[in-house]
Amino acid sequence: MELFIVGFGPVAGYKYSRCIHNAISQGHLSRYHVIDRESQQQVVQARLAKLPIQPATCTYIPERVLQNGPDAGVEWLIQQGVFTKSEVKKKLVITTEPQSHGTYIKFALAQQFDVLVSKPLTLPMREGVLDYRALLPNTNAIAAASIEARVNTAVLCLGRLHEIYEQKLRQPVALMMDRLQHPITSVHVKTASGVWNLPSEFGQREDHPYKYGYGMLMHGAYHYIDVLARLLLMNRRLFPTEDFVIVLQGFTAGPLDQQLRTGGLEAMTTGYRPELSELQEDLPYGETDIVASYAMKFRSTGRVLCLGTIALEQTTPGMRSWGPFPEVPYNINGRLHCTDIDVRLGTVFSIAANVTKSPIQARLGDTDIRGMNSATVVTRANARLARTQGFIRREHFERSYGNSYSYTAEADVFERWLLDRPTQSDFSSHVPSCALLDGLLRLAADDWRGSLEIDFNYPVPDWPTLSDDPWYTHMADDIAFSSEHGPRKPVIKNGVNGTKG
Template sequence: MLSEDAPRIVLAGLGPYARTFYYPVLERYHSIGRLTIDAVIEKESQRHVVEHFLKGRSIQPQRVVLVPDDLDHDELSVFLEMEDPLSGESAWGCIVATEPRAHRAYAEWAVRRGMHVLLEKPVTARDLREKGPVEALRLVSDHRCLAELADRYGVTVVVQAQRRVHPAYRMVKEVVGEIVAEFGVPVTYLDIHHADGTWNMPWEFVSRDGHPYKFGYGKLLHSGYHFVDLFCWLSEVNQQAAVPPDRVGLDVFPVAANRLGAQLAEASYERLFGGKRWRHFGGLPRPASLPRQSWGETDVVLLARLMRGSEVVTTAVLSLLQSSLSGRSWLELPADTYKGNGRIRHERVTVNVGPLLAVQAHSYQDGRADGTSPFEVVIYRNRRLVGGEAVTRFTMRSEAGEVAEASDSLNNRAREQILEDFLAADGRRSGIALHGTTVRVVAAAVAGVARSAQGESGRSAVLLDAAAREWYRAE
């Protein structure tokens, strides 16, 4: 039975991801009296999608609010202020799962009304088509504004960065941190690889509004945020090293959505799908037909150096790919573009602590009948110097039925733990203030992608000091 004091939750954004994860979890929590689904907010153009989705749900929101389309950040902020979607009524919290360019407007609106916020990654995004490098660096001022606003209004803003609570990654950080703290040797090398198998047909880069590329950003402000955050979060252990780093040097190597012709030519598509089927879509606009448009990246490789002055403490490689192995074998977009469009996730992390320790973690979706993707961690030690077993192996799985979605269950459970933190107004694991370094590195990387598109260098340096105002230098 629903308690009268159950927190009232607003869900801003009912896109494919929110329909797959957030609404079913909120529905389950509502059914056991832990919360009330107060309102769902979406764009007017999504009316039919919202109505169709909610028609089959066991629990309905108390209200659905549709806002005008095509509002930029300032216009949306004014609309939310003047046309308050909650009509002056209070709610306990708001989950912001809109397209990222709207994140700041919704988060500000919620915080100013005293709501706790669960904010989907990335913290914010901006339209990068005209002033890409400049707008990218403003992601940092967006973050600072939201963190300061939350502090002023006494509410908690939690960022959905579930790998911070993922049991495998917490094990990796704990094992590595113990060696770094005891011996003073830093993490000397990090390799993070993520491939999410998002295969967009050429015309979809132009037409898609969810996970778009047409606004000048791509992988880094899609799933890439998670892995820059993982790099920054794991690297925190280096503050216990004999020589802790004070800056990050970055080199950025992107592949833009309008440059994929060198990888998949028209003849390749015709061979794969058949000439007749392929030519049926030939008249649709595609990036190559809009040469003056700036496009976001499908893939990006970051070469990073954690440094103290001119001394290199850690070298790192982050390979973040969307044009990777996919299960897609169709041309038309399905109704479910989140899990139903052939995505195959391959994820791997390697951490070296000099000659003392190596840790490898990986999770590959490999078509298991039960839909699970076990997470394996292998720890290699120089046991004569640091003790322990020379090799230790762990395979982690969620218990059957622990999460509604069988596939990727450990990640889903970690997402739900972040949701639990939000409901407890607990920002100790992924509060917005903890994401300062991540946002600075992401902003510098996105600026590097934009500068590369202009024929300039994508190299930069980022200070780790959260208080530094002159935190960025293009090189």
């Protein structure tokens, strides 16, 4: 088979080149091709020059063609015969700005290409501005078309195969839900992404832009919306016939609020120029921050099953202390993530994960954006009822720079898709996440007031492999209620008929 990559940005260059190299070296992939816009030719060629295996072809779409939109770009590629040079199986990777995703996905599915796209799945536009009302209908249509095409699809999303969110959080939650037949009763998600754009940049940036009416919900916040949606739908396993509805209330802030909220700190940055503080006020800016509370209810009775809060904020501490963007390929505004996810099963069990990125100690200078990843997981349980080995446990994990949790999770999705293995991230599985995203986008809209309802009737997500962590093995009564002091070996449940100590 052969691979086509549309949009060879810095992410494609350093995140996925190793997967491509391995697939070609092992004989799974015959060759790959790069497609980008003409204005990016020199930058793309510089990235490619550093890779061990070069693409078979590079095609650059003229800017005059792209002035007429992504549809014109796809038509130009077809006319050039880019996709018809061989009869082997084709896979298409789409890592363009999200505004172009829908066009390339539609083409790929019509041609029965396997297709992988960076999040979000689609970003519909109308007259140059986000058309949030079209998001969910478009997502449903894409999901249905992908099923009909019977091809291998995936969305690059860090939460699906994340070591902490999937293995250390969702796995224990699934185990306890199965053991106790107990629902999730609250989920709290808080991410502080440490993104600081200076005022002028909101109207100038073409990558991660805000000037087209969308903001951080369609950028990095999607990852955590996706994690939340999958956690909430785990309750479907216990209530297969109930209609779920989510009621949301919330508030947002945006670029027009930022200078008030940051105290004009941009004047203190290195290399500051006055024009960096000039915000163009006549643009339909998207949000920088959103906070919300929600209740997941049974529609039939109105009874509340799950409560929670959502805090997706960018205006939080990061690494940026510079004015103009530095000459580095990635993270030019010094993002510094800190995310907390807290899941609770009523009065019997809770687990909370904190994942933090922090600058490395030996920084090379003011604009050194390298960072270390660490995670802390705190588990609290009613040990007698939950049958755990204790009431509370704290675990700490670390990842070095260049091997972050998000990097390895997304690379794993990419590699599994490339090798035709299950990714847990096909297009259909992202419909519930987009339903929740749709609700948050409606909250963020200028014309929205009050609370809103989201129909949330979707299947149970992929059920995690149940944890084999010995901390979750059975605590027998003679240990839990022993009057003896000093260390004793725990009694561990061994199958159905016996125990071993």
